[in-house]
Amino acid sequence: MSDFWILAKKELKNFFRDKKLLFGLVVIPLVLLPILGHAFTMGIEQARGTTHVAVVNFDSGKYGKLLISVLRNSPNVSVVVINASNIEEAISEAVKLNQNVLVVIPPDFSKRLNSNETATVELYGIFTTISTGMKESVSAGRIRAILNVLSEGIAEIKVKNLGAKNPNAVLHPITLKSESVINGRVIDVSPTVVSGIIVSQAMTIPIIVFMMVMVTSQMAAGAIASEKENKTLETLLTVPVPRTHIVASKIFGTAIMGLVAAIAYMIGMKYYMASFNTGTAGVSLQQLGLKVTPLGGLLFALAVFLTIIIALSLAMIVAVFAEDVQSATTLVSAVIMPLAFPAFLLMYTDINTLSSVARYVLLAIPFTHPIIDYRFVLMGSYRPVILSVVYLLIIALATLYTTAWLFSTERILTAQIRWRKKK
Numbered sequence: 071m072s073d074f075w076i077l078a079k080k081e082l083k084n085f086f087r088d089k090k091l092l093f094g095l096v097v098i099p100l101v102l103l104p105i106l107g108h109a110f111t112m113g114i115e116q117a118r119g120t121t122h123v124a125v126v127n128f129d130s131g132k133y134g135k136l137l138i139s140v141l142r143n144s145p146n147v148s149v150v151v152i153n154a155s156n157i158e159e160a161i162s163e164a165v166k167l168n169q170n171v172l173v174v175i176p177p178d179f180s181k182r183l184n185s186n187e188t189a190t191v192e193l194y195g196i197f198t199t200i201s202t203g204m205k206e207s208v209s210a211g212r213i214r215a216i217l218n219v220l221s222e223g224i225a226e227i228k229v230k231n232l233g234a235k236n237p238n239a240v241l242h243p244i245t246l247k248s249e250s251v252i253n254g255r256v257i258d259v260s261p262t263v264v265s266g267i268i269v270s271q272a273m274t275i276p277i278i279v280f281m282m283v284m285v286t287s288q289m290a291a292g293a294i295a296s297e298k299e300n301k302t303l304e305t306l307l308t309v310p311v312p313r314t315h316i317v318a319s320k321i322f323g324t325a326i327m328g329l330v331a332a333i334a335y336m337i338g339m340k341y342y343m344a345s346f347n348t349g350t351a352g353v354s355l356q357q358l359g360l361k362v363t364p365l366g367g368l369l370f371a372l373a374v375f376l377t378i379i380i381a382l383s384l385a386m387i388v389a390v391f392a393e394d395v396q397s398a399t400t401l402v403s404a405v406i407m408p409l410a411f412p413a414f415l416l417m418y419t420d421i422n423t424l425s426s427v428a429r430y431v432l433l434a435i436p437f438t439h440p441i442i443d444y445r446f447v448l449m450g451s452y453r454p455v456i457l458s459v460v461y462l463l464i465i466a467l468a469t470l471y472t473t474a475w476l477f478s479t480e481r482i483l484t485a486q487i488r489w490r491k492k493k
Contacts (some may be wrong), residue, residue: 121209122148124164125173126157131180133224137191140220141173147212157192164196170209171195183224191217255359264358275444276413279377283410283437286378287385287402293320294389295398321382321470333371366447369455373443376462380436381406383469390476409438436465 123141127134142149150167154160157174164172174192182189195210222241229237248260257264362370385402391399412435421429421442432438439458446454 073446088220101118112308120146120148121171121212122167122169123150123171123173123209123213124167124169124177125149125151125155126160127151127175128173128177129179130177131184133180133183133189134175136176137173137179137217137220141213141216143467144212144216147216154454160195161194164194169196171213173213180438186228193217250358252359257358259358275441276417279374279440280410282374282378283406284403287381287398287406290320290340290382290385291392291398291402292395294386295392295395302369318470318474321379321386323354360448362447363450366455369459370440370443370447373440373455373462376459376466377436377440379466380469381410382464383466383473384409386473387469387476409435413438414442415442436462 125138125141127138138149138151141147150169152160152163152167154163160174161172172194174194176190179189179191193210193213197205225241226237229240236239249260250257250259250261250264252264298396384406388401388405389398394400412432415432416438421432421438424432433442439462443455443458446452
């Protein structure tokens with residue numbers, strides 16, 4: 071076994087021995103994020119359960135009774151009619167009965183409808199505890215939808231009585247059919263729904279890239295600074311092994327851990343973000359014709375791996391100038407974070423809509439490429455991804471060469487940033 075693989079194996083063993091690091095990089099994204107997503111889904115399902123409605127009817131006409139009948143015949147709605155002399159008493163009774171919503175039908179409800187005037191129904195969402203509020207929100211929305219259906223039904227009857235042959239055409243003279251065009255294919259899905267799915271993806275990847283760049287950079291910087299602080303770096307550099315092998319093994323071992331963590335976070339975030347798509351009509355990326363093929367997955371993994379390599383090389387260069395682990399993490403954050411943070415701009419902005427200067431600046435930053443590459447992979451456009459991988463490879467080789475050169479000199483032992491002390 072070559073010196074490189076011996077050292078790389080040692081680095082990986084060191085990482086796997088650190089249970090706290092392994093827990094943060096692998097266990098949390100693979101276990102905690104799906105659990106959080108499942109908990110959110112359970113909350114939505116519970117909120118969409120039976121809506122318990124208390125109704126107080128101060129109206130003596132036919133429309134008040136009609137409203138109660140419609141509520142009772144609506145799915146997932148349980149209706150309790152309560153007797154009260156005023157709204158305060160009705161609210162108190164609804165709270166005692168543990169109802170989600172109180173509907174108040176005013177005394178002039180039927181009278182105003184018979185006179186072709188607007189009638190107002192009061193709706194009170196009852197919060198017995200301060201939690202997520204999803205149950206109350208869904209319940210109020212459900213009752214509002216029922217009232218809208220009843221309102222349109224009554225309106226159609228009134229318009230028909232006025233002599234209109236097609237009341238619906240009078241009430242809704244214009245209808246809109248929304249579809250989307252993705253990759254030249256017409257998809258029978260509203261652009262609003264497609265936008266919601268794409269936004270969830272646009273938010274997930276930048277977060278993962280940012281976390282991986284920062285975490286792996288801190289890992290590499292901490293490893294170098296720790297050996298420098300404990301005076302074990304001198305011993306390592308005196309062994310009969312080329313220093314380029316030492317650098318390559320450290321970067322390779324950390325990069326493998328970073329890639330594993332990136333995959334773990336992508337899987338975990340996939341399940342987590344999927345829980346927020348419960349309101350998007352159950353439409354998935356595959357149904358929209360957006361999917362990651364084996365080739366696309368390989369290219370994207372390569373882009374992520376090269377990005378991690380670049381981050382690790384920069385972190386190791388910076389860590390050489392640190393006196394201890396604490397100063398190393400501070401220096402790395404000061405250098406890497408400004409480079410990684412612009413990637414968050416792509417959460418809300420299409421890079422093609424930016425000015426040429428802004429676009430080239432973002433493309434010059436290696437950490438923005440995985441975000442852009444993932445979108446090309448979903449669209450099945452691989453040529454830009456290949457060009458991106460080539461660019462990342464050039465930057466990775468340049469940073470690796472710089473790191474190897476630095477390790478081949480004695481600056482690795484003597485270099486440090488000295489802060490000028492105040493007199």
